[in-house]
Amino acid sequence: MSIPNLEVKELNIKSNSKEFCFLDANDQSQLTHYIYSLSDPFTDEICYIGKTKFPHKRFNQHWDLNSHSNLYFYKWIYDLQDILNQKPIMHVFLSVYGLDSFEKVFDIERKTILLFWSKGHPLLNKVNLIKERRNRILSSTFYGRVLDDIKNREAE
DSSP states (O other), rough: OOOOOOOHHHHTOSSHHHHHHEOOOTOOOOTOOOEEEEEEEOTTOEEEEEEEEEEHHHHHHTTTTOOOOOOOHHHHIIIIIISSSSOEEEEEEEEETTHHHHHHHHHHHHHHHHHHHHTTOOOOGGGOHHHHHHHHHHHHHHHHHHHHHHHHHHHH
């Protein structure tokens, strides 16, 4: 899977705190928050950008099909989990630590979503589900597979 190089300057993030830093995602500081992506294991397309303090816990939370209000994300997880017995690939690619990391991580996640969307990724984040943007999702390789798999299962 190829994750594009993420330049901090591309996110245009500013902080007043000297304690606010970017490190690689191996830092386990108590003040650390992570930005991650979920990719389709068959097409390598990046389908979701998220934030968390606990990557392993958050990765497992994505499998609770009852917790999804986003129909596109739900169908993708249902296809992977119930039909194909697979899981997306989680890639933690940015960690943010410091005294103001909690407040800043929301802005960083939003800017990261917009950056990845602008680079052509068919993200399933709710922020991208406005009508004009759905076409990218519906025409993506992974989502075509999802719809075919669900249709085939229903025909059985």
